[in-house]
Amino acid sequence: MVKVRVTCNKNIIERFGVKKPEGWDFQYINYPCSDEELAQQCKDADIVFCGPVDYFRREVIEQLDNCKLIHSLGVGFDKIDLEAAKEKGIYVCNNRAVNAVPVAELAVGHMITSLRRMPEADAKIKAKGVDGFNESFKEYQVKGQSELSSRVIGLVGLGAIGKAAVKMLKAFGCEIMYYDVFRADEAYEMENDIKYCTYDEILEKCDIISYHVPVLDSTRNMVRKETIEKMKQDAIIINVARGEIVNNEDLAEALNNGRVFAGLDVIAPEPPSADHPLFNLTEAGKARLSITPHIAGTTDDAFIRMSKWSYDDMVKVMNGERPNNVVNGL
Ligand SMILES: NC(=O)C1=CN([C@@H]2O[C@H](COP(=O)(O)OP(=O)(O)OC[C@H]3O[C@@H](n4cnc5c(N)ncnc54)[C@H](O)[C@@H]3O)[C@@H](O)[C@H]2O)C=CC1
Numbered sequence: 025m026v027k028v029r030v031t032c033n034k035n036i037i038e039r040f041g042v043k044k045p046e047g048w049d050f051q052y053i054n055y056p057c058s059d060e061e062l063a064q065q066c067k068d069a070d071i072v073f074c075g076p077v078d079y080f081r082r083e084v085i086e087q088l089d090n091c092k093l094i095h096s097l098g099v100g101f102d103k104i105d106l107e108a109a110k111e112k113g114i115y116v117c118n119n120r121a122v123n124a125v126p127v128a129e130l131a132v133g134h135m136i137t138s139l140r141r142m143p144e145a146d147a148k149i150k151a152k153g154v155d156g157f158n159e160s161f162k163e164y165q166v167k168g169q170s171e172l173s174s175r176v177i178g179l180v181g182l183g184a185i186g187k188a189a190v191k192m193l194k195a196f197g198c199e200i201m202y203y204d205v206f207r208a209d210e211a212y213e214m215e216n217d218i219k220y221c222t223y224d225e226i227l228e229k230c231d232i233i234s235y236h237v238p239v240l241d242s243t244r245n246m247v248r249k250e251t252i253e254k255m256k257q258d259a260i261i262i263n264v265a266r267g268e269i270v271n272n273e274d275l276a277e278a279l280n281n282g283r284v285f286a287g288l289d290v291i292a293p294e295p296p297s298a299d300h301p302l303f304n305l306t307e308a309g310k311a312r313l314s315i316t317p318h319i320a321g322t323t324d325d326a327f328i329r330m331s332k333w334s335y336d337d338m339v340k341v342m343n344g345e346r347p348n349n350v351v352n353g354l
Pocket residue numbers: 098099100120121123124127180181182183184185186203204205206236237238239240242243264265266289290318319320321322
């Protein structure tokens with residue numbers, strides 16, 4: 025019998041009743057836990073089914089003697105030691121593009137939230153309470169709002185999510201610039217009227233800079249003091265990718281100093297510690313930040329696709345076929 029050990033949350037996986045491969049032994053293990061416990065609980069697994077931010081370090085992977093596949097429920101796989109899995113002959117797969125649309129939608133949501141100064145308006149109106157509304161409602165309006173339709177947007181990373189964002193932003197009538205280590209083909213650029221440029225050009229020319237890159241040595245701390253200094257006054261930074269892209273201290277300082285705005289769906293580490301700089305902002309800093317708890321990719325619709333696609337891959341592997349979206353070069 026095929027043994028699948030699952031670190032993803034049971035309530036998430038079972039909620040939609042997506043049909044699992046029949047007769048297999050699916051066990052939801054106790055996670056998060058220590059590496060030792062993780063290895064112990066997954067020791068007999070044919071397949072490990074993990075969340076996109078679950079840790080599978082070398083020490084754990086080296087003990088997975090039966091394992092043929094580690095499958096990430098979503099897109100990210102940055103906490104899995106890909107090399108260790110490859111050495112062990114274990115496929116690591118993700119569900120590429122499974123949640124590109126909802127992630128791009130939330131990025132656009134954060135853009136509008138910042139442009140319309142919603143965190144400030146929301147805080148003001150809630151602080152007043154019911155009694156505060158005796159006077160004119162307009163009194164609580166905020167200044168400095170602007171429209172998405174005339175903004176210059178810089179997309180950093182033009183993969184599945186970046187491209188989904190292009191579609192949406194075109195509909196808003198934005199001017200779009202992008203930077204990626206790989207340039208899109210000319211036909212795509214022309215059809216979508218987007219301009220390829222350097223990261224520095226993005227920093228200097230864009231009103232909104234939205235990050236859609238994986239965590240790599242080249243993307244860690246892409247948002248830091250030195251890059252923030254190159255941005256326009258009141259530029260909006262959107263991070264729906266991974267917290268590691270942003271230097272927490274530097275962004276917190278820029279928010280507190282009234283230098284930029286930010287919309288974040290992710291933060292490093294998750295969950296944040298009590299003394300995390302982005303959770304200890306001044307009132308002025310808080311008014312410049314909209315934040316969501318890593319929910320961009322996790323709509324119900326996306327979860328259904330995630331389970332279906334993952335089960336399809338698992339069946340393929342157990343039938344001796346190559347699964348989709350192998351990400352560790354096996
Ligand atoms: N907040 C959330 O719920 C979610 C977050 N994510 C995050 O978003 C990331 C991006 O996802 P996708 O667009 O699906 O990935 P993708 O692999 O389709 O695209 C990533 C793009 O980044 C580019 N890139 C890599 N290194 C770069 C660098 N140093 N500078 C510029 N560009 C670089 C790649 O060439 C590629 O075009 C994921 O790796 C994941 O961490 C993904 C899904 C949900």
